[in-house]
Amino acid sequence: MIVVSGFIRVRPEKMDELRPYMRAALEGTRQEPGCLMYAYGEDVLDPGLIRIVERWDNWAAIDAHTTKPHIKAWADAREAAGGTLERHILAHEVTGEGRAL
Amino acid sequence: MIVVSGFIRVRPEKMDELRPYMRAALEGTRQEPGCLMYAYGEDVLDPGLIRIVERWDNWAAIDAHTTKPHIKAWADAREAAGGTLERHILAHEVTGEGRAL
Numbered sequence: 001m002i003v004v005s006g007f008i009r010v011r012p013e014k015m016d017e018l019r020p021y022m023r024a025a026l027e028g029t030r031q032e033p034g035c036l037m038y039a040y041g042e043d044v045l046d047p048g049l050i051r052i053v054e055r056w057d058n059w060a061a062i063d064a065h066t067t068k069p070h071i072k073a074w075a076d077a078r079e080a081a082g083g084t085l086e087r088h089i090l091a092h093e094v095t096g097e098g099r100a101l
Numbered sequence: 102m103i104v105v106s107g108f109i110r111v112r113p114e115k116m117d118e119l120r121p122y123m124r125a126a127l128e129g130t131r132q133e134p135g136c137l138m139y140a141y142g143e144d145v146l147d148p149g150l151i152r153i154v155e156r157w158d159n160w161a162a163i164d165a166h167t168t169k170p171h172i173k174a175w176a177d178a179r180e181a182a183g184g185t186l187e188r189h190i191l192a193h194e195v196t197g198e199g200r201a202l
Contacts, residue, residue, distance in 0.1 A: 003104050003193055004202060005154045007140070015145075022145050039108070041142020041152030044116075044123050051142030053106045053152050062202070089202040092104055092195035101105060101163070101190040 001036065002062060004054035006089030012048030014081035021077035022050075028070030034061025052089055062091060102137065103163060105155035107190030113149030115182040122178035123151075129171030135162025153190055163192060 010018060022040055029038045034057035043049035056062050065071065078084050111119060123141055130139045135158035144150035157163050166172065179185050 001193075003106055003195070005104055005106055005138070005156065006202075007154075019145060026146060037106070039152050040145045041150075042145055044120060044141045044143055044151070045127060049142075050145070051140050051152055051154050053108075053154050055106065066202075090199035091202050092102075092193070092197075092199040094104070094193035094195055096193075098191035098193040101107075101167075101192050 001095075002054075002056045002059065002091050002093050004052065004056065004062070004089060004091045006052050007043070007049055007086070008052065008078075008084050008089070009049050009086035010078055010084065011082040015042065015048060018074075018077055018081055021074040024070045025074040028068060029065060032061065032065055032068065034058055035065070048085075054091075056091075059091075059093075102196075103155075103157045103160060103192050103194050105153065105157065105163070105190060105192045107153050108144070108150055108187070109153065109179075109185050109190070110150050110187035111179055111185065112183040116143065116149060119175075119178055119182055122175045125171045126175040129169060130166060133162065133166055133169065135159055136166070149186075155192075157192075160192075160194075 036055035039053045041051045130136055137156035140154045142152045
């Protein structure tokens with residue numbers, strides 16, 4: 001499995017305008033083959049900072065994901081709303097079930 | 102490194118009441134030895150669902166984290182605010198730098 005963790009930052013005042021694009025990206029991605037978890041959460045202390053959590057079956061699924069129209073539309077919407085101000089996302093391959101906390 | 106991903110759910114109408122406890126948990130945890138990233142984000146589509154992203158140096162740091170007073174206070178605050186309605190958090194050990202997405 002591959003666990004993806006990180007964040008992007010957008011202008012906080014644009015969150016409501018961007019939400020439909022996030023919805024389309026989330027709902028579309030969750031239907032992609034190999035997607036086990038895919039979520040965006042707005043930082044509870046830092047508006048506009050979008051925390052990202054994903055789990056995928058394999059690398060090919062992630063590569064295919066990056067080409068999807070709902071992801072392109074979400075990226076275009078960010079550009080139109082002042083850009084992606086920060087971006088830090090890392091994918092790590094893991095083995096085993098993990099430890100429940 | 103250990104990557105932690107998952108979520109907890111609280112009553113959405115309690116988010117503002119809980120925010121000071123989240124702030125204390127986040128700020129306290131980020132000062133703990135071995136903590137590399139520690140964040141809570143409220144799901145952009147599902148209020149009250151708190152997405153969790155963490156990165157830690159080692160398991161001992163995670164074990165020590167669970168005993169900290171700021172974490173106990175945050176758990177107690179959730180209990181007082183209607184409880185933790187869902188909880189799913191997994192820790193996975195990873196090797197290497199990961200792949201930037």
